[in-house]
Amino acid sequence: MTGSKSSFSDLLSDWERDGFFVIKELLSQDDLILLRAQLFAIRNTARVQTGVRRVVVGSSQSPIIEKISGLAFTEGKFRDVAMSDKIKRLLKLIYPQSDGHLFRDVVVVKPARSGCRLSAHQDSAYWPVKPTNLCSFWIALTDIKQENSPLVLIPGSHKRGVLPHSIWLFDRIKFPKTFLRVLMAVNARAGVGDNYQITGTGGVLSRVKLTLMGRLSRLSKLFFRLTDLAVSSEETSGAIQLHLTAGDAVVFHSCLVHGSTPNTSDVERIAAIFSYMPSESTIKGSLISDFPKL
Numbered sequence: 001m002t003g004s005k006s007s008f009s010d011l012l013s014d015w016e017r018d019g020f021f022v023i024k025e026l027l028s029q030d031d032l033i034l035l036r037a038q039l040f041a042i043r044n045t046a047r048v049q050t051g052v053r054r055v056v057v058g059s060s061q062s063p064i065i066e067k068i069s070g071l072a073f074t075e076g077k078f079r080d081v082a083m084s085d086k087i088k089r090l091l092k093l094i095y096p097q098s099d100g101h102l103f104r105d106v107v108v109v110k111p112a113r114s115g116c117r118l119s120a121h122q123d124s125a126y127w128p129v130k131p132t133n134l135c136s137f138w139i140a141l142t143d144i145k146q147e148n149s150p151l152v153l154i155p156g157s158h159k160r161g162v163l164p165h166s167i168w169l170f171d172r173i174k175f176p177k178t179f180l181r182v183l184m185a186v187n188a189r190a191g192v193g194d195n196y197q198i199t200g201t202g203g204v205l206s207r208v209k210l211t212l213m214g215r216l217s218r219l220s221k222l223f224f225r226l227t228d229l230a231v232s233s234e235e236t237s238g239a240i241q242l243h244l245t246a247g248d249a250v251v252f253h254s255c256l257v258h259g260s261t262p263n264t265s266d267v268e269r270i271a272a273i274f275s276y277m278p279s280e281s282t283i284k285g286s287l288i289s290d291f292p293k294l
């Protein structure tokens with residue numbers, strides 16, 4: 001499904017009713033060229049710049065996902081886009097009374113043929129940020145059709161509050177609740193939202209988390225699944241797929257239930273995600289004054 005909306009009042013009514021809206025051509029062709037060039041340079045350098053993290057999950061023959069975070073927190077085109085006037089204007093629509101602060105940025109690469117599914121979840125289930133009203137700009141850097149791992153969204157699900165989530169191992173075995181609680185507490189201390197160096201205590205726990213996602217996942221995808229929370233299947237009825245052209249964006253609420261399908265195509269699928277929160281937000285009880293303000 002695609003949608004093209006122009007007026008701010010249309011976008012606002014989509015936001016309130018569905019918990020998301022689509023912006024066609026948020027990025028120009030020039031923007032795309034510059035972003036892809038920066039990404040190419042990072043992915044082809046053994047040592048990435050300070051503040052940027054690159055994790056490849058799965059074996060080298062069959063990687064299932066790659067995540068590059070911190071690009072919008074450092075100089076360069078990703079930061080320019082994340083802090084752009086276009087995004088600022090849209091954020092004003094969502095947070096009319098507040099400034100938007102950048103909370104998280106990540107580029108998600110789903111490798112050709114082996115890119116994995118991500119279970120249906122709400123981002124606010126992962127993030128200890130209150131109130132639970134963040135929003136994410138999910139920007140297609142490649143064309144995304146049915147076979148390229150589109151986002152799957154459940155319109156209106158943002159109105160359900162933060163739902164219970166579980167971890168499923170081998171798609172069948174539910175991870176015990178007590179362990180899940182411990183895992184989530186450790187996860188929050190390690191840092192959340194992909195920018196662990198900012199949101200976590202840093203050091204050992206963040207490194208363990210990265211090891212779990214990166215190195216251990218080469219032994220078994222099970223380790224990666226430990227980081228993949230899911231709502232129950234009853235919460236996913238009415239799901240729609242979003243097919244986008246490179247440069248289009250979907251902006252969605254942090255309580256919107258969403259996931260993505262595997263990449264069965266012969267090309268990589270790449271999306272840049274920038275997430276924002278209003279000034280009055282707190283992370284684990286602390287105010288967010290250190291996070292970049294737009």
Ligand SMILES: O=C(O)CCC(=O)C(=O)O
Binds near residue numbers: 149
């Ligand atoms: O890019 C994707 O496939 C989904 C990403 C996602 O769901 C997330 O980062 O919360």
